[in-house]
Amino acid sequence: MNPLLWVLGGVLLYSVIALSLQSRGLLPSSVRLQGPLTTIHTKRGRAFLNWLAGPKRFWRAYSNVGVGVALVVMVGSFFLFLQAAIATVQSPQVTQVNQPRNFLVIPGVNDFLPLSMAPEIVLGLLVGLVVHEGGHGLLCRVEDIDIESMGVVLLTILPIGAFVEPNEESQRKADRGGRTRMFAAGVTNNFVVTIVAFALLFGPVVGAIGVAPGVAVAGAYDGTPAAEADIGGGDRITAVAGMPVSNDSTFDDALASTPDRAVDVEVNGERTVQVERSLVVVGSVQGNPAGITVQQDADPVRVLAVNGTEVYTQAAFEDAVADRPLARIETTEGERVVPVGAYAVEVAPDGPLAEAGAPENASVVVTGFGGERVTSRADLTRLLDGTAPGDTVEVQAYTEGSLSTYTVTLGTNEQDGNGLLGVLGLAQGTSGLVLSDFGIQSYPAATYLALLGGDVGSDLSGIQLSGVLDSFLGLAYVALILPLASVFGLPYNFPGFTPEVVNFYVVQGPLAVLGGGVFVLANVLFWTAWINLQLGLFNCIPGYPLDGGRIMRACVEAVVSRLPVNDPRPIVRTITTSIGVTMLAALVLMVFGPQLLS
Template sequence: MESYWKILLIFAVYWQSILILKQYGILKRFNIDNHGPLLMIRTTKGQKFLDRIASAKSFWRLFGDAGIPLMLFGMFLMFALIIFSDILMVTSLHEQTMPPPSEIHELRNIFLIPGINEFIPVVWGIIGLIVTLVVHEFSHAIMSKAEDIRVKSMGIILVLIPIGGFAEPDEEQLFGIRDKDKGRENEVTPDQKTATRRQRVRILTAGVMANFVTAFVAFVLFFIVIGSIAPVSNVVITDVVLGSPADDIGLTGMTVITHINDKKIENGSVFHAHIASLPVGEVFKMGIKKDGKTSEVLLKPDIEKGGIISGVKFNEIVPGMPGEKAGLVEDTIITRIDDVPIYDTQDFSDFMVNTTSGQEIIIYTIVDNEQINYSITLASHPADGEKGFIGISGFSTLVISRSIGVSVGEYPARELLHFLQMIPNMMTGVAGWVILLVLPFPNPFISFAGFNTSIYMFYEPIGWAVPLGVGVFWLANSLLWIGWMNFYVGLFNCLPMLPLDGGHVFRDTLHSILARLFGNEERMGVIAGKVATGFALLMLASLLFMIIAPKLAHGL
């Protein structure tokens, strides 16, 4: 709550500053308009540069024509997704199965604004947003020039930070401005032209087409880059015991273990097996990676504190389930179930998949270095009523080596990278596109917002990327967010919702269809405008419903 007050205070100071600058004419002096807290910074520079780029008029018109069916397909897809989501939510409300609201339903996470949306990293999000806005608005401006429509100005939109860009084609030429007194379109001077409907649609679809092309190029480059990244290990030190051999040589948490002697350590099970097989009291070499640097250290186990423990740690308990009723607590380590040793998450999964509802099991655990056993009668699994369910989640493999004084956990580095590299192969089906769309957000597949410091420590560049060092991860992050932002903004602008590009294209397309069917161009234009406005209100109501429905269902 305190952070919201800080944001509110910053916003209040910002808005007051705008009012003061406007009062003294400073905004006008620098060609800046404001609409409440929103600033539009204009410039007329760059016209000759636009003319040079737009000189290949045939190419740009072909580019715009290619964007029309793409825009219409995106429009249908987005409309269908929103209506389908609304139907699912209404059904959930009726059947009282609506899941509780999550972070996705928070207002700040609806907007694709880095620093506001908690799922978008600030630096990479800003890079992606800037590229997206520049590409989108420059494409409108270039296409306007190619169609001989004057571009009055270009600029950026600010609300504390850049949230958009704009190009201002001459509205009289692009849309036609009706004379308020005579109720007809203004006359066009001889040196002006009014855009045909086809030209107008080309100009409006150019931004979306450019976003999709940029997204395609960025994603292709992203998948090429991650092809030159390899996992070094899945194993990381999570804790070091004070006064232990590991502590004596300066080992700390968040250190990746790459090998022991000449044995590559790929997962917790291999670490357990190799530590257990070492001769008692013998010094061994451990390869580590910390802060992007690899090295080797020498360790001598403490034979008086021998022993190694492997198991599965869980960090969440489902209320009302057998685990909670039996007294299980979070961060407990499961080492055995009945007579079956549990060394890692795969062992746990293999055991549970063969259980049944009502089956009694004994779970052997370690809690705060104390061994505790629990007798539990399994409930029905929510996803498969025949299988047993303890009511715990958030699993991870944990290995504790008392002789060297470390706790070791696993991160699925190898599995994550393999999944990301397989996404292009999934793009031939619907699943691949859905995964790409929801990738940065919590989802049933995998969540990945880029290689942050706690993730890229598990990887290293290979091949041509070796000279880049850590820069290869920065490059991958930039490409990921440039691609994702362009993809998402392109889809959003396809919505048949004024004043978005898709809304204008929908209105013009409907106008053309109605005029061909019924004639009376002017009247059909009025009808198309009213239908487009109705669709815009419907889309807005649908989006708001998706945000507030989970909160209403749970009385929040």
């Protein structure tokens, strides 16, 4: 059942029970209900705020900085929302990011907020709400605005807000600058908490975390040797056939150097399992020469033999096709005669290979390059890395049913400066098929730790985000998008050190005495910073009743009051309402537009 339906059912049940208790007078006067929303009011804490508000000049200066930050964010959010809404109308695309449920900060309902992180997310939310509303309460007292009550807002039992209820008459008597500082104090506190939490995370906490030796396993493909040996997500492979492995490269080398079909594998440095290897197709590209499609929940497709020779490892497969650009491959789905090489979806029009005579827009399998045999994308990529623009090479390729040799003058690859062949959609693996004699999906533990500021020496050259890690703001930006990391080219989203990935890391240095508590602390800081920034940004949206809308109204009043008009209120109302309605329409388009317009 859809988790969102469970949530809606729970909200309805809570509302019925709570309203029934209220109608019978069983709830205290401090608890007030509005459907599923519950507000808890208290007058406690006002004496503490009075004491804290003592250095008024400091707090006013502090809040003046916050007003400036809020104004910048308000203007930026207005144009960002407009741009996003226009883009949605022009090209409505339904993605995982713009699913309506993913705009809710509810772990287990939001695809990017796992249920395992619920305690840390709720704690971060509570911190954000307390410091936000505490900022409003503090500045109320700094500006001599009386407070009627304070409290929290619950959606059933989930805290979703907090409030400070100023005395209306006292608020009207305060000057415009005082009210503006009071409205900006909440988002200012949220931004300060974000900075402090990220500083602690990027400094001592992440510095105390290292990558555990071995190959981190994100999961095993169904029906593969690893899955049959009960190796799965969260495991670490630490040795193969008695040879220690520290990363993917040493793991591949150990497998390749072991010809035996059955191989002993050490997992987590604790247990040893025997893996009976077989060659399985774990991925496929549509239109591949073999016509094989890997389907979820279907029986795995196995490669049994090449040209009559039995194969059960990748090394044996590569040996069997080493001198055969065209091979007869026997699989569990039947026999196929296919060109074996690096498969590309099409020859680029006007590219170097097309200029050498290859048919434009046709699919192609590159089987040889510069006199060397090419059996996979990895082979072709490795050979191209050793070329320069303008080099002339002999390229053997299978296209439109025939094998041909082309003399190609390489172009320039703008990304790395190497030679460019001129093919599009170069698929992973061999002939559009990804083969594995083991069947695991590795987890880039070192990459994620490096993106959080950890010094692990991970190569980030192929990642879009690698260039922004040299500054605090860059690290903060990367940390904020890590829960949505798959959108930015990384294989998995990273919502923190979840139970599924903790085994891939070790605690080191002075904080090692905390043991697993370091991961808890890292998660708390990560989500506290993430949620506080979201709260601050959201409340800066220039729409009533958000803080941004109130600050905008004060600013508009300040400008209009200088105009030669008798009654400025209609003008202020028109401007603020227009901006608020525009922001609301943009937000509705962003949330529901892709589903309605696509």
